[in-house]
Structures are given as C-alpha cells and as structure tokens.
Amino acid sequence: GENVEQHPSTLSVQEGDSAVIKCTYSDSASNYFPWYKQELGKRPQLIIDIRSNVGEKKDQRIAVTLNKTAKHFSLHITETQPEDSAVYFCAASSRGGTSYGKLTFGQGTILTVHP
C-alpha cells in the first residue's frame, strides 16, 4: 500500500518568514495530493491540493509543488502569521480502480509561528 513520509515533525519560524514542509510517497499510482491544516482540538481542514498533471499550484500565501519523478511534494507558506500555527498533514491517494480516493496521511508537522 501507499506510504507517506513527512518532514519535519516540528517547525518553528518567526512571523513573516517562510515555512516549507516536505512529503514523499511510495505508490507511483498516486495522483492526488491534498494538504490539511488541523488547529488544536479541531478537525483537519483542506487548505490546498494538487493533482499529478500539475507541477505547482498557488493560493495566496500558500503554494504546493509536486515532483512526480522523485515522488515528493511540498507545501510552502510565505509571510507566515501567528494564525498559521497548527498541525499540517500531507496525504496521497489514487483514484480509479478500487481505491475510491483512499487517503494515506503523513505523520504531521507542528508549525509554530512566533510573533
């Protein structure tokens, strides 16, 4: 099955700095890569996603890049703000056949943005 590795496990930055979180996946059939943000005591919420036919996607201060050959993808947050502090999860899935969009999650990154 799919295996997703995520690094770093914790990340501490100053407000205004950039933050980068990296993930690798094992199943070359994976074609969908979402990122979720989970605030303390809350549910994971989708913040951005990318499909395998796209190399990069941006949404305001958030961007995701995908390297299919190397089987890794990254989340970039620019101009970080204290409210970006949360746990971030990457995930991978393959749609088609019998997989039905089953997501495999990385271990999570605790991001702390210091004012």
Added chain:
Amino acid sequence: DAGVIQSPRHEVTEMGQEVTLRCKPISGHNSLFWYRQTMMRGLELLIYFNNNVPIDDSGMPEDRFSAKMPNASFSTLKIQPSEPRDSAVYFCASSFGNTIYFGEGSWLTVV
C-alpha cells in the same frame, strides 16, 4: 450543507463497555471514511465505504471493532468491548470525488 455530523462529540466510558459512534455524511457524497487519531500513530484509516459497501477494512485494529453503513446517510463504528488503548479521536469523513471532508470528531476516553 451542515457538513459531516458526528455524535457523540465526547464520550467517557469504562473499560469493557460497548461504544457506538455515529456519522451522517454530507448529502450526495458516496464515500465514507472512519479515521482514528492519536498522538502516537497520527491519522489512521480504519475502514471506508463506497456506495454503502465496505471497500477496505484492513485498518480495523481487531475484532472488537466493527462498522456498518445501512444507508447513504448513516454509518456507525462500534467498539465492543472497549479498552483504555482505544482512547482517541475518531473522525468520520465523506467525499464525492477526491476531496475528503472531515467531521468534528468523537473524543473517546476509556477508563
């Protein structure tokens, strides 16, 4: 839409008792997932359904766990008998297509 609705939100129970967690997926979604989250193991997929049919239950930890989806708008996850190591947050999620939406979670404590 109200989103994925889970109940109870919090439950404290004694070891050996039966626990039933409930989920109402988003209307129109055809896939439903049960995840468990702990500090040690992160987010684990327990089981998922497509069109009410269980597709993959390989994540269900043991026979004490069972899940059903009798119709498109309701699913249950049952633990019988419960053990302290079952203490976790249990998330139900649903999707139509790739994007998965999570419920608020059921916080289970087994003492």
